[in-house]
Amino acid sequence: MNFSKRITGMQSSPIRKLVPYAEAAKAQGKKVYHLNIGQPDIKTPPEFLDSIKNFAEDVIAYSTSHGSYELIDAMIGYYKGFNMTLQRKDLIVTNGGSEALLFAFQALCDPGDEVLVPEPFYANYNAFASSVNVKLVPITTKAKEGFHLPAKAEIMKKITPKTRSILFSNPGNPTGVIYTSEEIEMIADIALEKNIFVIADEVYREFVYDGLKYTSFGNIKRIEDRVIIIDSISKRYSACGARIGCILSRNDELMAQVMKLAQGRLCVPTLEQVGAVALYKTPKSYLDEVNKEYQGRRDILYSKMKQMPGVICEEPKGAFYVVANLPVDDAEKFVIWMLRDFHVNNETVMMAPAEGFYATPGLGKNEVRLAYVLKKEDLSKAMDIFKAGLAAYPGRV
């Protein structure tokens, strides 16, 4: 009784696979600061739970496969704020951005088909691609270039008859990159020339710092028939556990195909949709506050990183992650060592080894991804512990 190759060949989540080491550390009485996972500590707007508390039906019934119109209309209102005029048919509510991405892969790709993606990329892209036999083809980007894209010719070289799409996280997880409007237009050119879709994971849309201009693929009119936007309330409203997202496209035929997948899994949870409606009505000032808070955290993280000898990283400009190159033999060993063998006053730090964020073998081996999702005081303390650990680590190179 063998298992499928697709699953045995799938890597474990680099974000979650070391959790047992963190649990062991906690069992020993250590406090662990989690910089490994994008779980913000920001309060979820209370309207989420309040609206669920007011749910007055006797039966927790299926929602429609499309998603409740209340939620879809609330989402349409939100996108209007980004100059995107949408109709109900352009959106399907999903179980987080995760399911939206899975649906996009399934709708575009047969087994063996290829999707281009700049690396390092969000590690779970790998999980979804493997699970449906899609091959991710990396476009390598580099810390010293702030993880911006290579020249058009470099990207064109990667496109084969099997290429169905290019996938972007923008703002970038795990890199913190914000693509320039020139980069976005270059990708639009490629999508038109090569007749392929763009999958734009824009779940961090509000997390752009230093007043930088953000360009959404949803605003590039000339490719609106070939853009699929992946979105989620998880980070925007600090509601990761609600698992509400959406898939968005103006390509009606595509959405009709995706609806088959949505119908197969019946619906997204009814109560979570009720809560999400309320979140989309949160005043914009909430999001402005959150942006300010994260920019402050980014400043602390980056200023502390700059003080660590041998650490290479550029200032992240968006999302709430950074990939840093460390002077260590092996980043995974270092992360485990921090949890198992190191502490400062019985406190330590958990990070995510970055190798799992690359598709090219060998890359990322001495890199980690940090999520700056803790309040400033804790983040500052965590970074000091990280620095002390790095200085004391026996595998330092």
Next chain:
Amino acid sequence: MNFSKRITGMQSSPIRKLVPYAEAAKAQGKKVYHLNIGQPDIKTPPEFLDSIKNFAEDVIAYSTSHGSYELIDAMIGYYKGFNMTLQRKDLIVTNGGSEALLFAFQALCDPGDEVLVPEPFYANYNAFASSVNVKLVPITTKAKEGFHLPAKAEIMKKITPKTRSILFSNPGNPTGVIYTSEEIEMIADIALEKNIFVIADEVYREFVYDGLKYTSFGNIKRIEDRVIIIDSISKRYSACGARIGCILSRNDELMAQVMKLAQGRLCVPTLEQVGAVALYKTPKSYLDEVNKEYQGRRDILYSKMKQMPGVICEEPKGAFYVVANLPVDDAEKFVIWMLRDFHVNNETVMMAPAEGFYATPGLGKNEVRLAYVLKKEDLSKAMDIFKAGLAAYPGRV
């Protein structure tokens, strides 16, 4: 820009695809009795919402990928009542039974691999199989045999080197069959001889009527390393919109593989898990009451069916569905006609055409699936309208 063959080749849900006709009927002011979908009208135990109302965290954070221990432990307690002794590692919480089935397919099958399944079968099995390139190979069962299994030799003939599993819905959706313990033991023999897994969809475990003995695949010790149980709270506690289920297996290696998939999609909604814990604490008397209610509904449905000339169906013994053979040219046309062209005092009935529940082309063309999920008075009225429609239908044969 083509879409994938896997998605263009996928059928639309036969349960949901005619919804626009129902909506049009409602827009005309008609009342529609929904016998097309397994959405019970039974009240969800109020403890579900009450426990969510008491959720006291400030952040709606990710749950673990495994599922909350509170919920897993509650599930373990539930299975103890069915003489199944489980450990936490044997269960992973999923987005309904739907996701559990998807995970099972992905973990066992590479593209082109085969899963045997008695037909007619739950139509969404098709959606999940197509979406991950698994081929469902039907074992045809018949209304006049109460949808019981053919002889062992018939089933053995269907097994090829590509067969990875046999999938059962027991109690059966859409057939209402309860497999005998002899049938279950026969399947266990096959699973051992052919070294394949059994996927047992047992979401209707409590819906067994007439005091019939129910045998779960979870109680067959000799195949416990090759049984995967798909479960859900949707029907049990009338909580379809909660989308909480689980995948269960004593095969540790399998569960380790499935955990990769669970980590990829991060987690199941946090609040729904809180509510589900409360549901699993519902006293058994609730389930006994529900069983009694459904048996009463089954009795009404079946006695009304018997009075309809030309309708062929056996008395269903479990779940809350029946597949009936109608004296019509085309069941889908009939269902659409009932919605569009027929009414009794401005009321009509929606059913699911059964063709989509078969994999063998041509089967089910004059059959419908009925879900007896309405309260007795409504069900009785709906069946009378159905009878009148059948008598008046111009395509009657």
